Amino acid sequence: MVVAISERASLKQRSSYLKYLPAIYADSDFMGRFLMIFESVLGPIQNVVDNIPYYLDPKLAPQEAL
Structure with missing residues (x-):
């Protein structure tokens, strides 16, 4: 099986x-990979929560949020 560089x-x-x-x-490779699953799911959600004040300002809110 060939694995692409980006996958590696x-x-x-x-x-x-x-x-x-x-x-x-900290030394567990499995734990690092396992937590990446949650980080990839929760990262975008955390980004939205961190930027809620910008969603409440009509001048700064993204167009799709209006």
Whole structure:
């Protein structure tokens, strides 16, 4: 099976959520990959929540939100 370079690079990525766990999990490749699932799902949601004040201002809100 041939794996593309971008796929191999994504396999080596580690979740930034590891910094919130005890140090024993920091060396676990599985845990880093496992948390990437949640980070990829929750990241866009967190971005929207962080920018709620901009959605409430009609001058700054994205056109699709109006």
